[in-house]
Amino acid sequence: MGILRLAHVDVRTPDLDLSAAYYSEVMGLQQVLRTDDTAYFKCWDEEDHHSLRMRYHPRTGLDSFTFRVEAEDDLHDFEKRVEAYGCPTTRVSRGEAVGQGESLRFEVPSGQVMELVWDLEKTGGLLGKHNPAPVPPPDLPGIAPPRIDHLLVNAEEVAEAATFFTEVLGLRITEQVLDGNGHQLGVWLAGRTNSPHDIAIVNGPNGALHHWAYWLDDWDQIRKAADTLAYNGVQIDQGPTRHGVTRGNTIYFFDPLGIRNEVFTGGYWVDPDSEIITWTEHEFGKGLFYYENVVSQRFLRMHT
Amino acid sequence: MPDRILRLQHVEVRVPDLELCAAYYTEVLGLIETARDVRDGAERVFLKCWDEQEHHSVVLRQAPTYGLDHMSFKVAEAADLDHFTTKLETAGVAVKRYAARELGPGWGEAIRFDAPSGHLVELVHGMERVGNMLPMTNPPPRPQDLVGIAPPRLDHVFVMAEDVEAFTAFFTGLLEFRLTEQILANDGHQLATFLERSHTPHDVAVITGPNGGLHHFAFWMDDWNGIREAADTLAYHGVQIDVAPTRHGVTRGYTTYFFDPVGNRNELFTGGYWVDPDFEPITWTEEEMGRAIFYYHREVNERFFTVHS
Numbered sequence A: 001m002g003i004l005r006l007a008h009v010d011v012r013t014p015d016l017d018l019s020a021a022y023y024s025e026v027m028g029l030q031q032v033l034r035t036d037d038t039a040y041f042k043c044w045d046e047e048d049h050h051s052l053r054m055r056y057h058p059r060t061g062l063d064s065f066t067f068r069v070e071a072e073d074d075l076h077d078f079e080k081r082v083e084a085y086g087c088p089t090t091r092v093s094r095g096e097a098v099g100q101g102e103s104l105r106f107e108v109p110s111g112q113v114m115e116l117v118w119d120l121e122k123t124g125g126l127l128g129k130h131n132p133a134p135v136p137p138p139d140l141p142g143i144a145p146p147r148i149d150h151l152l153v154n155a156e157e158v159a160e161a162a163t164f165f166t167e168v169l170g171l172r173i174t175e176q177v178l179d180g181n182g183h184q185l186g187v188w189l190a191g192r193t194n195s196p197h198d199i200a201i202v203n204g205p206n207g208a209l210h211h212w213a214y215w216l217d218d219w220d221q222i223r224k225a226a227d228t229l230a231y232n233g234v235q236i237d238q239g240p241t242r243h244g245v246t247r248g249n250t251i252y253f254f255d256p257l258g259i260r261n262e263v264f265t266g267g268y269w270v271d272p273d274s275e276i277i278t279w280t281e282h283e284f285g286k287g288l289f290y291y292e293n294v295v296s297q298r299f300l301r302m303h304t
Numbered sequence B: 001m002p003d004r005i006l007r008l009q010h011v012e013v014r015v016p017d018l019e020l021c022a023a024y025y026t027e028v029l030g031l032i033e034t035a036r037d038v039r040d041g042a043e044r045v046f047l048k049c050w051d052e053q054e055h056h057s058v059v060l061r062q063a064p065t066y067g068l069d070h071m072s073f074k075v076a077e078a079a080d081l082d083h084f085t086t087k088l089e090t091a092g093v094a095v096k097r098y099a100a101r102e103l104g105p106g107w108g109e110a111i112r113f114d115a116p117s118g119h120l121v122e123l124v125h126g127m128e129r130v131g132n133m134l135p136m137t138n139p140p141p142r143p144q145d146l147v148g149i150a151p152p153r154l155d156h157v158f159v160m161a162e163d164v165e166a167f168t169a170f171f172t173g174l175l176e177f178r179l180t181e182q183i184l185a186n187d188g189h190q191l192a193t194f195l196e197r198s199h200t201p202h203d204v205a206v207i208t209g210p211n212g213g214l215h216h217f218a219f220w221m222d223d224w225n226g227i228r229e230a231a232d233t234l235a236y237h238g239v240q241i242d243v244a245p246t247r248h249g250v251t252r253g254y255t256t257y258f259f260d261p262v263g264n265r266n267e268l269f270t271g272g273y274w275v276d277p278d279f280e281p282i283t284w285t286e287e288e289m290g291r292a293i294f295y296y297h298r299e300v301n302e303r304f305f306t307v308h309s
Helices: A016-026 A074-085 A158-168 A219-231 A281-288 A297-301 B018-028 B079-090 B164-174 B224-236 B286-293 B302-306
Strands: A003-013 A030-034 A038-042 A052-056 A061-069 A089-092 A103-107 A113-117 A147-155 A172-178 A184-190 A199-203 A209-215 A236-242 A249-254 A260-265 A277-280 B005-015 B032-039 B042-048 B058-062 B067-075 B096-098 B109-114 B120-125 B153-161 B178-184 B190-196 B204-208 B214-220 B241-247 B254-259 B265-270 B282-285
Touching (some): A061 A147, A074 A103, A074 A113, A147 A158, A158 A172, A219 A236, A219 A260, A236 A297, A277 A281, B005 B018, B067 B153, B067 B214, B079 B109, B079 B120, B153 B164, B164 B204, B241 B302
Parallel strands (some): A003 A052, A061 A113, B067 B120, B178 B282
Antiparallel strands (some): A089 A103, A103 A113, A172 A184, A236 A249, B005 B067, B032 B042, B096 B109, B109 B120, B153 B214, B241 B254, B254 B265
């Protein structure tokens, strides 16, 4: 039983056509389905129906984020655990959501709606399963990351949110930032991916989304992505640079409606018994951006 | 199914010249020597990669011949050793159990048994943790005093078996590995298979060849640029490069192959993809085998198939 990995992020946009153009042409995702008010996207190597759902709404925001669980009967176990913690849960039946079967939804202590699902509709990656090329065709537009990687949400009480994710959902803390009083300002949590993070939580307003990130294969791809972003006039927030926390290489930037995106690579292997890495408040600048060593106020205060 | 086997923990390899190999693995490959001992009359050198927390990931054993002594996989819980003991013994496989430190310095509690191909396989829990070379508070992303190639960690092992299907059935059925890719002969039988527990394309792989054979073991590199720099280091030191930096079709990984001073094949590997537990295996056909193994050149040198240790 366990949380396997991030499956999809569901967000709201006041300009669906503009957002759809950006995610398909600049980010280079594949639009798999478009209705009057909703668009679904996936990365080229993802086998499931979608990893991003965008729906029209007058205000930008996070609808929910969805993690895949390890086994089909995990939903039942998580339902009991989440309810026992005091968070009401809702079952969403097969047929109610596009691209997936039954799921479980609930509000986490920091106010975001989280969804757990096992049954994802498998539509296949771009390469297939029979003598597949190792890369997609060279004419894919935009950055074209192979897959979604993680997301970062805000919480007024980081420690309370971290307790929920570790004790109820069974994620493991890989790194944490502590203030001078020993309070958690940020935590990075891993499911079954053995990577530095599948979700991270940093101090900020409840319910907020800080960013979600796509995986790229290496630093050279990060550099090329920066070229693509600059060419298209996308506002870059930070990078290309290196994180202290996670050791990852990164660029942060904003989609046309102000939602922060990241492209990420690197990190390290995490065993279930790995010790937690701790960052102190006075080294937080290096923890965030290892080369610049600054605590960017825009980075900490701007969210969706 | 819970994560019982997590990943490859270590390989122990036989080397006819222990000091020459210890020098190569520490100065060219850039591993760190953590201990030495003498076991069954043979001297051994214990090595780890810089980012590994545990006592060793490569053990060199003085021996008249080269090759693989055994491969060891890390399990999540001590109870997993009981789980696999029961499962293996029920299937008629003899299992030996060893207490922590019984098999050597830093060694965890372990069980050992033979795969159908004659390879000695170990499962281990509770290795001594000696730490990576970074502090656990405010760590820099990389130590500054590394020598040689200095990969962060061991990645996978690739062995040879006369009956690839029996080896694969043993690893998937009894040890709960998942098949990610296979190369099928025109008559439909498996020529090679790639098996994982770590949600990566492979933790162990097997190709048709003599039972007990080691084709290579591989270290992880962070990216393609690291593979290119490693090739510079290998060439500078006069190491025999078997396959210069290139790309695999199988696993999609970037790679370079080379030989240690006594002829055990090493690999540096990066890339690959994420594997869900219900991943549908990828199949390569015999006529595409060249592209499967070396995607750019579409052919495999005879040495790659015939030379092993």
